[in-house]
Amino acid sequence: MKALVLKMFGSARNLQYTDIKKPEIEDNEVLIKLHYSGIGQWDIFEREGGYDKLLNMKSSFPYILGSEGSGTIVSVGKKVEKFHVGDQVIGVNFLSKNGGFYAEYSAVPETSVYLKPNNLSEIEASSISGVGLTAYRGIVDVLKVKNNESVLIFGASGGVGLIATQIAKSLGCHVYAIASHQDGVDYLRKLGVEHVVDGRNSDLNSLLKKFNQECFDSAFFTAGGELADLLCSKVKNKGRIAYPMGISELSYENSNVELLGYYADIDENLIKRFERWIYVANPKINVEQVFELNDGINAHKRLEEHYVG
Ligand SMILES: NC(=O)c1ccc[n+]([C@@H]2O[C@H](COP(=O)([O-])OP(=O)(O)OC[C@H]3O[C@@H](n4cnc5c(N)ncnc54)[C@H](OP(=O)(O)O)[C@@H]3O)[C@@H](O)[C@H]2O)c1
Structure with a gap:
C-alpha cells in the first residue's frame, strides 16, 4: 500500500x-x-x-x-x-x-x-475523534460542568476548543469563548455562541468588558501564554480549570482553585459516550x-x- x-x-x-x-x-x-x-x-x-x-x-x-x-x-x-x-x-x-x-x-x-x-x-x-474525545474528556469528566454555570473557553476556535465549546453549550453552560483572529470569532458566532472575543487582539480588561463578566465558575484552556495566565485569576474560588497536557504550562497557583491537567485517555467507554453525543448534538x-x-x-x-x- x-x-x-x-x-x-x-x-x-x-x-x-x-x-x-x-x-x-x-x-x-x-x-x-x-x-x-x-x-x-x-x-x-x-x-x-x-x-x-x-x-x-x-x-x-x-x-x-x-x-x-x-x-x-x-x-x-x-x-x-x-x-x-x-x-x-x-x-x-x-x-x-x-x-x-x-x-x-x-x-x-x-x-x-x-x-x-x-x-x-x-x-x-x-x-x-482526536479533538472531540479530548474535549469530551475535559469538559464532561475532568471539569464536570453543570447546567447554568459560566465556562470560559480559551482557544475556542482551535480543534479541541471548537468541540469543547459545543459540548459545554449542549450541557446548558453559559460559554465565554476566546477565539483566535476574526475568522475564529466569526465561526463561533455562526455556531450561535453569544459571548466571543478575539484573544489575539484584546487585553484582559477589554476582554472582560466585552464579555460584561468579571469572573467564571470554571475554565478550559487549549493553549497557554500570558493572557491565559491572567485569565486563570478570573476563575471563582472553589472553581476548576482544566487543560489537556501538551499546552504550554499555565503558571497559576491558588489553593482555592483546582488546576486539572489531563490526558484524553481514549477508551471504549469514552468513545461510546462521545458517539452518542454526536448523534444528539449534531456538532459542526x-x-x-x-x-x-x-x-x-x-x-x-x-x-x-x-x-x-
Ligand atoms: N494530552 C492529550 O491527551 C491531548 C490530546 C489532544 C490535544 N492535546 C493538546 O491540546 C492542545 C490543543 O489542541 P488543538 O488541536 O485544539 O490545537 P489548536 O487547534 O492549535 O488549538 C489551540 C488554539 O488556541 C489558540 N490560541 C492561542 N493563543 C490564543 C490567544 N491568545 N487568544 C485566542 N486564541 C489563542 C490558537 O490560535 P492560533 O491559530 O492563532 O494559533 C488555536 O486556535 C495542543 O497543545 C495539543 O497538543 C492534548
Whole structure:
C-alpha cells in the first residue's frame, strides 16, 4: 500500500510517501481502507519523537503517524463481533503498534472503531475523534460542568476548543469563548455562541468588558501564554480549570482553585459516550484544508500556521 512514513523522527521534511507492506489484522482487529485521515497538533510532537521520550518507548521504523481516520472495513478478525465488511467507520488509535492512519489501510482493534454517524461527512468524520474525545474528556469528566454555570473557553476556535465549546453549550453552560483572529470569532458566532472575543487582539480588561463578566465558575484552556495566565485569576474560588497536557504550562497557583491537567485517555467507554453525543448534538467541525496523502510535508507545515478548527 501507499503510506506516508518516517524513516527517523524529525522535521516535516522527514515525511516520505512510499510503498509499504499492508498491515495484517489480529483476531480482535478490523482492516480499514482509509478515505481520509485526520491530522492535529499532537502529530508534530509525535513526528519529533516527543512521545518516545515522554513515554520511554523505543519505536521502530518505518513509522506511520496518524491517530484517526474514516473509511470502509475491508476485513475483520475472527473474534470481531460488532463490525462487518463494508461498514463505514471511524478509527481512533493513538500510538498504534500497527502504524497509524497516514496510509491507505490501517489495522485497528474493534474497541477503537465506531460507525460513521450519518450526520458527518467522510471528511468531518476523519477529523472529529482526536479533538472531540479530548474535549469530551475535559469538559464532561475532568471539569464536570453543570447546567447554568459560566465556562470560559480559551482557544475556542482551535480543534479541541471548537468541540469543547459545543459540548459545554449542549450541557446548558453559559460559554465565554476566546477565539483566535476574526475568522475564529466569526465561526463561533455562526455556531450561535453569544459571548466571543478575539484573544489575539484584546487585553484582559477589554476582554472582560466585552464579555460584561468579571469572573467564571470554571475554565478550559487549549493553549497557554500570558493572557491565559491572567485569565486563570478570573476563575471563582472553589472553581476548576482544566487543560489537556501538551499546552504550554499555565503558571497559576491558588489553593482555592483546582488546576486539572489531563490526558484524553481514549477508551471504549469514552468513545461510546462521545458517539452518542454526536448523534444528539449534531456538532459542526471545521476542516480548513484537505491535502493528498503524498503532500504530507505541506500538511504538517500548515499545522504551524493559524487555522480554525
Ligand atoms: N494530552 C492529550 O491527551 C491531548 C490530546 C489532544 C490535544 N492535546 C493538546 O491540546 C492542545 C490543543 O489542541 P488543538 O488541536 O485544539 O490545537 P489548536 O487547534 O492549535 O488549538 C489551540 C488554539 O488556541 C489558540 N490560541 C492561542 N493563543 C490564543 C490567544 N491568545 N487568544 C485566542 N486564541 C489563542 C490558537 O490560535 P492560533 O491559530 O492563532 O494559533 C488555536 O486556535 C495542543 O497543545 C495539543 O497538543 C492534548
